[in-house]
Amino acid sequence: MKKKKIGVYICHCGGNISDYVDVEKVRQAVEGEDIVFLAKTTMFACSDANQREMVNDIEANGLTSVVVASCSPKLHLLTFRNVTQRANLNKYTYVHANIREQASWAHSDNKIGATEKAIHLVKAAIAKANYAEALETNKVKALKSVAVIGAGVAGMKAAISLSNKECEVVLIEKEPFVGGRVSQWDSLSTTTETGKEIVNRLYNDLITRENITICTNSEVISNKGSVGNFTLKIKKTPRYISTSFHPEDLKKAIEVCPVEVPDEFNFRLTPRKAIYKNYPGEYPQTPVIDLKNCTRCGACEKVCPAVNFSEEEDIIEISVGSVLMATGFDPYTPAYGEFGYATSENVITLPQFKRLIDEQSDTLVYKGKAIQNIAYIYCVGSRQAKGDNTYCSRNCCTSTIHAALTAKNKFPDINNFHFNRGLRTYGKQEILYADSLRSGDIYLQSYEDGLPTVTIEGKKTIVKINDILTNGKEIEVEADLVVLVTGMVPRADNKVGTLFKLPKGRDKFYNEIHMKLRPVETVIDGVTIAGACQGPKNIAESVNSALSAATKSYSIISKGELESEPLVATIDPDRCTWCGACEAACPFDAIMKSEKEGKIIAAINNAVCKGCGMCAPVCEPDAINVTACSSTEIMSMIDALV
Amino acid sequence: MGEINRMSAKILVFSTEKISDPAIDMAGLMKLHYPPTVYTISIPCSSGIKPSWILHAFEKGFDGVFIAADGSDCVYGETCTEKTGALVGKTHELMKSNNIDPARLRMAAICSVCSEPFVKQIRSFNEYLLKTLHA
Numbered sequence: 001m002k003k004k005k006i007g008v009y010i011c012h013c014g015g016n017i018s019d020y021v022d023v024e025k026v027r028q029a030v031e032g033e034d035i036v037f038l039a040k041t042t043m044f045a046c047s048d049a050n051q052r053e054m055v056n057d058i059e060a061n062g063l064t065s066v067v068v069a070s071c072s073p074k075l076h077l078l079t080f081r082n083v084t085q086r087a088n089l090n091k092y093t094y095v096h097a098n099i100r101e102q103a104s105w106a107h108s109d110n111k112i113g114a115t116e117k118a119i120h121l122v123k124a125a126i127a128k129a130n131y132a133e134a135l136e137t138n139k140v141k142a143l144k145s146v147a148v149i150g151a152g153v154a155g156m157k158a159a160i161s162l163s164n165k166e167c168e169v170v171l172i173e174k175e176p177f178v179g180g181r182v183s184q185w186d187s188l189s190t191t192t193e194t195g196k197e198i199v200n201r202l203y204n205d206l207i208t209r210e211n212i213t214i215c216t217n218s219e220v221i222s223n224k225g226s227v228g229n230f231t232l233k234i235k236k237t238p239r240y241i242s243t244s245f246h247p248e249d250l251k252k253a254i255e256v257c258p259v260e261v262p263d264e265f266n267f268r269l270t271p272r273k274a275i276y277k278n279y280p281g282e283y284p285q286t287p288v289i290d291l292k293n294c295t296r297c298g299a300c301e302k303v304c305p306a307v308n309f310s311e312e313e314d315i316i317e318i319s320v321g322s323v324l325m326a327t328g329f330d331p332y333t334p335a336y337g338e339f340g341y342a343t344s345e346n347v348i349t350l351p352q353f354k355r356l357i358d359e360q361s362d363t364l365v366y367k368g369k370a371i372q373n374i375a376y377i378y379c380v381g382s383r384q385a386k387g388d389n390t391y392c393s394r395n396c397c398t399s400t401i402h403a404a405l406t407a408k409n410k411f412p413d414i415n416n417f418h419f420n421r422g423l424r425t426y427g428k429q430e431i432l433y434a435d436s437l438r439s440g441d442i443y444l445q446s447y448e449d450g451l452p453t454v455t456i457e458g459k460k461t462i463v464k465i466n467d468i469l470t471n472g473k474e475i476e477v478e479a480d481l482v483v484l485v486t487g488m489v490p491r492a493d494n495k496v497g498t499l500f501k502l503p504k505g506r507d508k509f510y511n512e513i514h515m516k517l518r519p520v521e522t523v524i525d526g527v528t529i530a531g532a533c534q535g536p537k538n539i540a541e542s543v544n545s546a547l548s549a550a551t552k553s554y555s556i557i558s559k560g561e562l563e564s565e566p567l568v569a570t571i572d573p574d575r576c577t578w579c580g581a582c583e584a585a586c587p588f589d590a591i592m593k594s595e596k597e598g599k600i601i602a603a604i605n606n607a608v609c610k611g612c613g614m615c616a617p618v619c620e621p622d623a624i625n626v627t628a629c630s631s632t633e634i635m636s637m638i639d640a641l642v
Numbered sequence: 643m644g645e646i647n648r649m650s651a652k653i654l655v656f657s658t659e660k661i662s663d664p665a666i667d668m669a670g671l672m673k674l675h676y677p678p679t680v681y682t683i684s685i686p687c688s689s690g691i692k693p694s695w696i697l698h699a700f701e702k703g704f705d706g707v708f709i710a711a712d713g714s715d716c717v718y719g720e721t722c723t724e725k726t727g728a729l730v731g732k733t734h735e736l737m738k739s740n741n742i743d744p745a746r747l748r749m750a751a752i753c754s755v756c757s758e759p760f761v762k763q764i765r766s767f768n769e770y771l772l773k774t775l776h777a
């Protein structure tokens with residue numbers, strides 16, 4: 001083996017690494033190694049300047065391998081492989097050491113320990129680089145189709161964007177109707193279009209496209225395979241109503257249905273029937289029977305021939321190259337008694353308030369009482385000092401001010417009092433705040449340690465605050481209605497996330513690989529995320545991320561083939577005795593019996609082998625190694641780690 | 643090694659690129675601390691670990707070896723659990739015949755979001771190793 005000339009770069013990552021790991025000490029510890037030609041520290045290894053320096057170093061010194069010790073390989077393995085490629089060095093000669101997630105951050109409580117560990121990790125990477133060989137990538141077929149899960153604005157917009165790219169799209173929506181949360185909002189901030197109009201516009205576009213299949217009332221129940229070829233099983237629940245129906249008959253069927261359940265679309269403010277549609281213009285146009293609550297009394301069947309209880313659940317199987325997750329969010333549900341929630345009948349949430357003002361005209365009435373003073377309590381379930389949701393839900397300040405203004409325009413007699421924690425109407429949304437001030441809305445503010453209180457005194461609901469804008473003065477408002485400005489939380493039903501093993505962040509929303517550099521990709525290859533399932537977003541932000549995720553999902557599969565790592569099993573013909581154990585162990589049938597120079601041995605089909613290595617431990621004569629993961633490499637890493 | 647580290651055992655973790663690596667990375671991101679003498683080697687799949695690697699680690703001075711197994715999440719198929727179990731069983735036998743306490747090799751399924759379970763497992767393994775080897 002020709003002696004290696006390795007270049008080692010140790011990253012500060014601003015201070016993310018160097019605040020806990022003494023990077024200079026790491027550099028000194030490895031620079032003397034026989035095969036290390038140069039060892040440098042760098043403020044940001046991924047910066048353009050450093051990448052250029054690496055290319056120069058490789059070319060000027062004829063380096064044969066490069067090691068970068070920085071963040072997780074999930075973030076920058078590809079970046080640095082590309083750097084070596086730009087310097088005409090085979091990218092598989094690059095080796096990555098993770099000294100951020102697995103040293104500086106994991107051991108931020110112990111700087112000496114973190115530094116020692118980083119030294120060992122870099123030495124192990126150098127040991128591996130000593131054996132790293134130049135390799136050529138394999139190609140595998142990628143299906144040019146994407147499953148978009150969730151038909152809210154994010155999912156619908158992503159599907160349209162993918163359809164423009166000549167890609168087959170299957171849009172899967174769990175609910176009977178499309179649109180997600182936006183269909184629940186009428187008036188919207190920063191646009192004159194209503195939520196329902198936006199949803200209808202998107203749907204009307206979707207249905208004209210031949211390469212989009214829309215599955216409503218459908219859920220993914222299993223997932224097999226990997227990037228390029230995922231096989232999904234989808235369970236389709238019937239609507240129990242045929243698509244050719246007479247509208248008058250259906251109207252009658254809804255009227256005669258004796259079942260009433262709280263209407264989740266109206267956030268339980270009103271009841272709905274077991275046979276229903278959330279609003280008249282809703283898509284798809286066919287209503288649905290909610291069999292969980294239907295008593296099968298048969299009343300609807302009698303007046304409407306389109307009702308068909310014999311429809312059966314269907315399981316379909318689809319294969320796609322990539323999956324785009326757009327399952328959205330749930331509004332936060334306050335705890336029992338939180339600011340009087342559920343204990344006072346004058347306390348509701350922001351989503352309920354939006355439904356209330358959208359549904360009413362002339363005078364604002366709640367529970368039979370005309371409403372004049374409205375107190376909005378901000379940041380309920382967000383920015384919690386005691387609680388898990390420490391994040392800001394971003395959208396609710398704007399939505400509240402917008403809803404308060406909408407209410408005032410519609411019901412001029414009301415007075416709005418905003419009990420806030422410092423407003424976050426960023427960007428153009430600030431204009432709304434200015435409008436609200438001009439309209440006479442009153443703003444009272446506190447910090448997290450002096451939250452407002454809601455007390456019930458007889459029939460009165462009193463909201464009190466020590467207002468920091470008036471030097472901590474105690475101010476109270478007798479409110480006819482208290483609106484809790486509830487933020488966004490991850491969907492309570494996360495079965496689909498578990499199915500795809502999508503990692504969640506500290507806020508429990510789905511986590512991207514890198515907030516700034518890879519904002520729509522996940523660590524699960526081929527699965528991207530869009531919209532509010534990733535964290536609180538308004539519509540514009542949800543659509544932005546949807547377009548970005550659609551482009552990313554498409555770019556993965558657009559060539560119809562994927563480059564797969566050339567990491568395959570290899571057989572040592574001298575050791576192999578053809579016992580067949582490896583053939584039986586391989587889950588992909590990549591091993592077969594063959595003859596080489598008169599000897600019967602095992603042979604690997606490189607196009608099929610995935611490099612999992614399942615065959616290696618079963619081989620008694622130890623004839624199998626996986627590229628880049630051979631016994632020599634692993635054992636030399638172990639030697640370096642001790 | 644620094645004073646502060648004397649109280650932790652040397653543990654080699656075999657972790658998998660797609661499944662348990664993200665969990666271990668996220669443990670770091672969430673600053674869930676565990677002993678700094680825990681080192682990870684990434685491999686494609688836990689069912690590809692050779693018993694000889696594990697024995698090599700003990701021979702070279704590791705106190706314990708922890709396999710962060712793919713379990714039923716393995717991207718290479720459902721036989722992974724059974725095969726990883728088999729190689730652990732085989733290694734335990736080899737350890738016994740070499741007079742190594744088989745409990746110094748542990749395995750647990752660590753999925754891509756199992757950061758907390760990973761840290762819990764490692765801390766308890768560390769305690770076991772300190773008690774049995776360094777008491």
Ligand SMILES: Cc1cc2nc3c(=O)[nH]c(=O)nc-3n(C[C@H](O)[C@H](O)[C@H](O)COP(=O)(O)OP(=O)(O)OC[C@H]3O[C@@H](n4cnc5c(N)ncnc54)[C@H](O)[C@@H]3O)c2cc1C
Pocket residue numbers: 149150151152153154155172173174175178179180181182185187188189190218219220326327328329330331350351354395399402487488491496530531532533537538539540542
């Ligand atoms: C009170 C309130 C007021 C708001 N007002 C405004 C405003 O005025 N202006 C503005 O820009 N934004 C507003 N927003 C934000 C807006 O609602 C979101 O930006 C938007 O809903 C995000 O769209 P989405 O598609 O990501 O998620 P969602 O709207 O939540 O849609 C997700 C879709 O995925 C489906 N789904 C979930 N799980 C599955 C599954 N397992 N399988 C299949 N499908 C699934 C859901 O049924 C749903 O249809 C407001 C939010 C709130 C809470």
Ligand code: SF4
Pocket residue numbers: 378379380382383391392393394395396397398421422423424485487
């Ligand atoms: S957007 Fe406003 S109300 Fe919502 S959590 Fe952030 S600061 Fe609070």
Ligand code: SF4
Pocket residue numbers: 571575576577578579580581582583601602618619620621622623624
């Ligand atoms: S298990 Fe080993 S000896 Fe047996 S056929 Fe496969 S490579 Fe040859």
